[in-house]
Amino acid sequence: MNTKFKHSEIVILPEQMEHHNHGYNQVVIGLSGQTEFDIEGYGNLVCPGQGCLVTADSEHAFSGLGRNEILVLNIPVSQHSFEETYGYLQPSYAMDRVERLFDQSSYFHLDSQAQNLINALTVEMTAHPDDLLLSKACTDTLMCVLQRHFKPLASDRHSARLNMDIVDQYIIQHLTRKISVTQLAGQVFLGESQFHLLFKNQTGVTPHQYVLKKRLEMAKQLMEESQLSLAQVAQSCGFSGQSSFTQAFSRLYGMPPARFKKNNV
CATH class of the missing domain: 1.10.10.60 (Homeodomain-like)
Known part of the structure; x- marks a missing residue:
């Protein structure tokens, strides 16, 4: 994925596995097709309606399985890095929300209400890819939505059983x-x-x-x-x-x- 910091972006992942790390948190949400992620050795597929949390500085690998699109939200990890990136301070309660979200399981799925909102926002982002204010607004909105609609896929990878x-x-x-x-x-x-x-x-x-x-x-x-x-x-x-x-x-x-x-x- 592009390491240049943006509020949010729609990305197509290559089929060849790539890996890196970065100094900010990242939310990845599947829009179409299938992608595969490995976060600190914990691998999973990300499909439409699913996503993953990539904490700052964690080693992670990713690839696309055929045609795919994902939504990526890039989130600063501290007030200092937020001010450096955006030029103003993020309210403390908003930073607390970020910390609580990234304390949860790496992989998650979203209910239909959240998916419908994400689909509507990505239509606007696709139509106006250079609108930075829209990009920031989408990130803020989706971070609030994730707090309410986040559902971990599995809390214990070792005891999980297949359906x-x-x-x-x-x-x-x-x-x-x-x-x-x-x-x-x-x-x-x-x-x-x-x-x-x-x-x-x-x-x-x-x-x-x-x-x-x-x-x-x-x-x-x-x-x-x-x-x-x-x-x-x-x-x-x-x-x-x-x-x-x-x-x-x-x-x-x-x-x-x-x-x-x-x-x-």
């Missing part, structure tokens, strides 16, 4: 196509590495192994309940071809799908 109902629903809905770990992680608003670790701890298998088993379970069900050919079953369950389907099915069930289908006619 497997959400993961399973996504897998079932997309069985006919390739499913990546990044896509699964995005459903529960986590970074790929954190999702992979939590998933393995919770299920005992990797996401790839889990998805493969779901494909084979669906294939087994189709062979029991439909008249589809083996090639059609393989295609319906997202396998690249009948050969890869046969190999995977035989490893899990101890017999090739042709024999299984024959036994269940």
